[in-house]
Amino acid sequence: MANDPSNKVADELARLRGQVNHHNHLYHTLDQPELSDAEFDLLFQRLQQLESQNPDLVDANSPTRRVGGAPLAAFTQVTHEVPMLSLDNAFGADDMSDFERRIQTRLSITDPITFACEPKIDGVAISLLYEGGRLIRAATRGDGTTGENITDNARTIASVPLELMGDSYPDRLEVRGEVYMSLSGFDEMNREAEATGDKVFANPRNATAGSLRQLNSRLTAKRPLTMFCYSVGVVEGGALPERHSDILTSLAGWGFRMNPLIEVVKGVDACNRYFTRLQEIRSTLDYEIDGCVFKVDSISEQETLGFLTRTPRWAIAHKFPAEEGVTRLLDVEFQVGRTGAITPVARLEPVKLAGVTISNATLHNMDEVQRLGLVIGDMVKIQRAGDVIPKIVGVLPELRADDSRKVLLPGACPACGSDIVQPEGEVIARCSGGLSCGAQRKESIRHFASRLALDIGGLGDKLVEQLVDEQLIETTADLFQLGEESLVALPRMGAKSVNNLLVSIEDSKKTTLARFIYSLGISEVGEATARNLALHFHDLQPLREASVESLQEVDDVGPIVAEKIAAFFGQKNNQAVIDQLVDAGVCWEPEVVEAPTSRRGLSGETVVLTGTLLKLTRNDAKARLQALGAKVSGSVSSKTSFVVAGDAAGSKLTKAQELGVLVLTEQDLIDLLEGG
Numbered sequence: 001m002a003n004d005p006s007n008k009v010a011d012e013l014a015r016l017r018g019q020v021n022h023h024n025h026l027y028h029t030l031d032q033p034e035l036s037d038a039e040f041d042l043l044f045q046r047l048q049q050l051e052s053q054n055p056d057l058v059d060a061n062s063p064t065r066r067v068g069g070a071p072l073a074a075f076t077q078v079t080h081e082v083p084m085l086s087l088d089n090a091f092g093a094d095d096m097s098d099f100e101r102r103i104q105t106r107l108s109i110t111d112p113i114t115f116a117c118e119p120k121i122d123g124v125a126i127s128l129l130y131e132g133g134r135l136i137r138a139a140t141r142g143d144g145t146t147g148e149n150i151t152d153n154a155r156t157i158a159s160v161p162l163e164l165m166g167d168s169y170p171d172r173l174e175v176r177g178e179v180y181m182s183l184s185g186f187d188e189m190n191r192e193a194e195a196t197g198d199k200v201f202a203n204p205r206n207a208t209a210g211s212l213r214q215l216n217s218r219l220t221a222k223r224p225l226t227m228f229c230y231s232v233g234v235v236e237g238g239a240l241p242e243r244h245s246d247i248l249t250s251l252a253g254w255g256f257r258m259n260p261l262i263e264v265v266k267g268v269d270a271c272n273r274y275f276t277r278l279q280e281i282r283s284t285l286d287y288e289i290d291g292c293v294f295k296v297d298s299i300s301e302q303e304t305l306g307f308l309t310r311t312p313r314w315a316i317a318h319k320f321p322a323e324e325g326v327t328r329l330l331d332v333e334f335q336v337g338r339t340g341a342i343t344p345v346a347r348l349e350p351v352k353l354a355g356v357t358i359s360n361a362t363l364h365n366m367d368e369v370q371r372l373g374l375v376i377g378d379m380v381k382i383q384r385a386g387d388v389i390p391k392i393v394g395v396l397p398e399l400r401a402d403d404s405r406k407v408l409l410p411g412a413c414p415a416c417g418s419d420i421v422q423p424e425g426e427v428i429a430r431c432s433g434g435l436s437c438g439a440q441r442k443e444s445i446r447h448f449a450s451r452l453a454l455d456i457g458g459l460g461d462k463l464v465e466q467l468v469d470e471q472l473i474e475t476t477a478d479l480f481q482l483g484e485e486s487l488v489a490l491p492r493m494g495a496k497s498v499n500n501l502l503v504s505i506e507d508s509k510k511t512t513l514a515r516f517i518y519s520l521g522i523s524e525v526g527e528a529t530a531r532n533l534a535l536h537f538h539d540l541q542p543l544r545e546a547s548v549e550s551l552q553e554v555d556d557v558g559p560i561v562a563e564k565i566a567a568f569f570g571q572k573n574n575q576a577v578i579d580q581l582v583d584a585g586v587c588w589e590p591e592v593v594e595a596p597t598s599r600r601g602l603s604g605e606t607v608v609l610t611g612t613l614l615k616l617t618r619n620d621a622k623a624r625l626q627a628l629g630a631k632v633s634g635s636v637s638s639k640t641s642f643v644v645a646g647d648a649a650g651s652k653l654t655k656a657q658e659l660g661v662l663v664l665t666e667q668d669l670i671d672l673l674e675g676g
């Protein structure tokens, strides 16, 4: 068979694939490219060409297959064979000393412990499962027990090996690590998105999470994702070294990307010095880290130490404190929200904080401006902690310049010129222009199209802006009258985007009553209240006709909200828009009330979520609570069954404590959802 020409082609294909994989590994995993981009492209094109000429010889793991495949309808669930745990936190040197002491006591030793020190990468944890050296499944961490199958997406990440190098790897091997986006890749992606009017991401972690949860892996392939590996899960049919640091070295040998800052040290003092060093170089890194992770290096010691419910006793995360910076307040501008609320926004002299350039900060309302004693031109202290939008935490009045200006609430709306009103006792100032104000119109249309409302894909912020500015639409109802001719005339709207948009608009007509009520953007009516209104009234007409008194019979609706709802439905122009929406074909099934026989675990309970949830998304937590029959409300009262307090919980937590309402942590909630 040596002369069989197809054999020769197969050999050539194998050789080319080997070369492309080798140079991919040098470039994406080791950061040590040997070929120029042009040389690599030639090699890659040769492989592509040969594969297209010989489709029967194409291997699913060929490096040319990293471009993504057909979109999925939904992700399937994956149960982790070995749970993906989280880490206990240390908040200072004392906690670190306690950590080492606990370990020494359990191991009955007094010598300093040998630790592997690693940066804590601020990305998204995933699991990669290999059988016979081939990637067979990738999954998100999810709640640690169950994640989502994101194999198609992970395959597009160049630093995720599709096939392992060498031959000493175990038959079944699960490798875990953090997928993230470099800061430079993130900035470039956002710059492009801004130019093309696509969605701009708030930060690299959100962008990473969003990219990994794309149902269309071709889109994931375009995102600058990469991965650092830091541990293993399932290991069968083969043995791994006796030290964590040596396991990482083995993983690197099989082609996985390792963080170059990992070190092995003796004793907790050395860990603390590592922490200080990383804090110092943090702003020079091209990726976000939010602290350090310290792991007992000896695997047999790890085994002796074992686990608590959700965290290993042999590892701890020491997070960096919120980073503070100082910059100048250049100006305060006023933005107009959907309901006319005027929000002051601080424009800052750009400053780098934790690797991200900050040039704006929200100020919420004029009370906040007064509380801070802000004056334009001031040097201000800003803080950024994790995901949180940067905020101004104080001013340095001693540095105040002579030409500083007071921050004044404008008398007229910056968008439409209507009067700004601030009723006695209210914190929020509003534009009185209603839907005659272009800014309010845009915001209300954006809200109507948003994911939790009618979910019109393809109708991004920029497009709404254009449609309103070009006077193609005035109200949400006008969206359903849009035609192909007017849309193709818009800049950057090709025939395909126009078609996709029209299909999304058509698809959005079939909705639920709760979504529809939410989409109307009634002041004070969030998603939870919209759902309660739908469950109470079952259909739109009775809600439209409801009196202020009867509205207060709805869970979670007090006199102020009832007043707002009744006022909204009482307005002639709102009535006209609702009629037009229904005439255009927007429809929903009548809301069905759960039969009393199907009483579920939390039915009858009212839950409030507050603060930032770190492991679950808020929507996820809400959906899972609702699936158990709970009502998720936006405000705490004596009727609240319990409050789940996430990170940086504020006034709702205080109120719960004042009222003696039960407060759960995010972990308690996870335990509860998992059947506890």
Ligand code: IVH
Residues within 6 Å of the ligand: 085, 086, 087, 118, 119, 120, 121, 122, 123, 124, 125, 141, 178, 230, 231, 293, 312, 315, 317
């Ligand atoms: S080890 C049982 N190492 O931090 C130990 N985690 O709070 C499991 N993370 O879900 C994790 N960098 O997403 C480990 N070098 C690192 C890490 C790291 C980031 C994340 C990971 C995990 C979370 C734990």
